Amino acid sequence: MSHVRLSQVTKSFTRGRNGPRVVALDDVSLEVAKGEVFGVIGHSGAGKSTLIRLINGLETPTSGQVHVGDHEITALSERDLRGVRQDIGMIFQQFNLFRSRTIAGNVAYPLKVAGVAKAERDRRVARLLDFVGLLDRAHDHPEQLSGGQKQRVGIARALATEPSLLLADEATSALDPKTTAEVLDLLSRVNRELGVTIVLITHELDVIRAVAGRVAVMDGGRIAETGTVYDVFAHPRSTAAADFVRGALRDRPSPETVARLRRTHSGRIVTVGVQDRTGFQTALARTFLEHGVAAGVIFGGVGELQERAVGSLTFELTGPAEGIDAALATLRADGVDLTEEEG
Amino acid sequence: MDEFLTNLPEFRAAIWQTFYMVGISVVLGGLLGLALGLVLYATRPGSLMSNRAVFVGVNILVNVVRPIPFVIFLMAIQPLMKAMIGTTIGTDAVTFALTLAAAFAVSRVIEQTLIAVDPGVVEAARAAGARPLSILLTVVVPEALGPVILGYTFIFVAVVDMSAQAGLFGGGGLGSFAITHGSQRYNWVVVYITVAVIILIVQAGQFAGNALARRALRR
Numbered sequence: 001m002s003h004v005r006l007s008q009v010t011k012s013f014t015r016g017r018n019g020p021r022v023v024a025l026d027d028v029s030l031e032v033a034k035g036e037v038f039g040v041i042g043h044s045g046a047g048k049s050t051l052i053r054l055i056n057g058l059e060t061p062t063s064g065q066v067h068v069g070d071h072e073i074t075a076l077s078e079r080d081l082r083g084v085r086q087d088i089g090m091i092f093q094q095f096n097l098f099r100s101r102t103i104a105g106n107v108a109y110p111l112k113v114a115g116v117a118k119a120e121r122d123r124r125v126a127r128l129l130d131f132v133g134l135l136d137r138a139h140d141h142p143e144q145l146s147g148g149q150k151q152r153v154g155i156a157r158a159l160a161t162e163p164s165l166l167l168a169d170e171a172t173s174a175l176d177p178k179t180t181a182e183v184l185d186l187l188s189r190v191n192r193e194l195g196v197t198i199v200l201i202t203h204e205l206d207v208i209r210a211v212a213g214r215v216a217v218m219d220g221g222r223i224a225e226t227g228t229v230y231d232v233f234a235h236p237r238s239t240a241a242a243d244f245v246r247g248a249l250r251d252r253p254s255p256e257t258v259a260r261l262r263r264t265h266s267g268r269i270v271t272v273g274v275q276d277r278t279g280f281q282t283a284l285a286r287t288f289l290e291h292g293v294a295a296g297v298i299f300g301g302v303g304e305l306q307e308r309a310v311g312s313l314t315f316e317l318t319g320p321a322e323g324i325d326a327a328l329a330t331l332r333a334d335g336v337d338l339t340e341e342e343g
Numbered sequence: 344m345d346e347f348l349t350n351l352p353e354f355r356a357a358i359w360q361t362f363y364m365v366g367i368s369v370v371l372g373g374l375l376g377l378a379l380g381l382v383l384y385a386t387r388p389g390s391l392m393s394n395r396a397v398f399v400g401v402n403i404l405v406n407v408v409r410p411i412p413f414v415i416f417l418m419a420i421q422p423l424m425k426a427m428i429g430t431t432i433g434t435d436a437v438t439f440a441l442t443l444a445a446a447f448a449v450s451r452v453i454e455q456t457l458i459a460v461d462p463g464v465v466e467a468a469r470a471a472g473a474r475p476l477s478i479l480l481t482v483v484v485p486e487a488l489g490p491v492i493l494g495y496t497f498i499f500v501a502v503v504d505m506s507a508q509a510g511l512f513g514g515g516g517l518g519s520f521a522i523t524h525g526s527q528r529y530n531w532v533v534v535y536i537t538v539a540v541i542i543l544i545v546q547a548g549q550f551a552g553n554a555l556a557r558r559a560l561r562r
Contacts, residue, residue: 058469081472082472082473082474084472085469085471086472090467090470092466092467096461096463096467097467098464098467098468099486100482100485109468110471157467157471167470
């Protein structure tokens, strides 16, 4: 059952008075299933911030519908939206904690808004702070915490009303790699242990790789591609997705790298996409061998995505020309992703 | 000095009159100004309760009233004073004018201070499902408390200044005392002692404001 559904959503606005019309989202449709971690990746300006704010009605689309559970967000009045928002938590890049309140006061805020009685509030705040590992900091103020701790408070506050959906707006972009990993671990726990559906937007592939099950790649206000994280990044169909993979894995040689390789390697240069199946590399080596071709790895990288192998290897092939042609033809016939580097 | 000592009872009375005028106008004007400032902040375009008509109306009103020099304002609102409190002279009349002048000054200070509150914090409160009025009073104002206190301190000093000017119009207080018992009788001792007391009042107010603001800001 889908938890969040965007149907043909468009959002445009005018920049400044009489300024140009800017299209932030262009005919965006997507579905997020109950209990999954759904990532949206895109460069800044791709429209992801607008997208996530449509889900809790902080922004309204120019056209199209947004559904969360049984509610049509786009049909609700501001008053009715407030009730729905209490079942949707949100965390932010800059944490947006209340400086005027203690850590406990920050976590208690949504409960006060929801009209939860003091005793029950205190009980829940203590449990939440314990969950994020900050129970001993309850009476401190936000400025006394590190960035990672602040985001954990943000997460506790977002979960205070026990929402079924959590929106994460670039939640780790202001954090260093180590704290990013801690916060992402916590988000995974929130999803696993509490069953909370998470929609997170980011510009970092590593964030998607660490926590998301499915991903949408955004480019220029449109969704370029949607699918499981493995499918989208192991076999990108859109240039936007391919760009992110290249940026993160750096396994495929750039034209400059090919030119440099060419200076020191006289044979034919071929890049092979690694497949996640048993014996792939062995089969590859055997095919070259059978055709009397010597294949040496001169570039590439193999990594892991959702516990499956991804990457590519660049070979220099030497041997009889007809042997190389025959080997490449065999591989292509086997469905191997194979690119001969020109130049 | 002897002459000053013979006027000591009047001097004491003047000090109390100053406290009376400043106290009432800072409290009442402060509250009225807070309300106006909240309206200005909340109704501006893109804000919590944006309402163009209200914003433009209040904005123009504040812009018209605020730049009028106090001594001129005091004369200009005499018909209003007459209608509201039945007199146009004396301490109460001056206090009425001070209250209004303080309110308009405070409204801008409050508006400017609240605008500086991080919009992300307001967004977090909206995302939690809070009502706009509740966000305004329980999030925006507390987040801006330190600068708000400093703003009120600034206004307090301005009101002490204006209350002394009101001496020219028989408003009572230290300003009147310095004029009638001091400069008009060429008694400079009285003038300087009065100035010293005014400086003391201002210093005490500034000191208290700074201390409170430091506590609110926790630094």
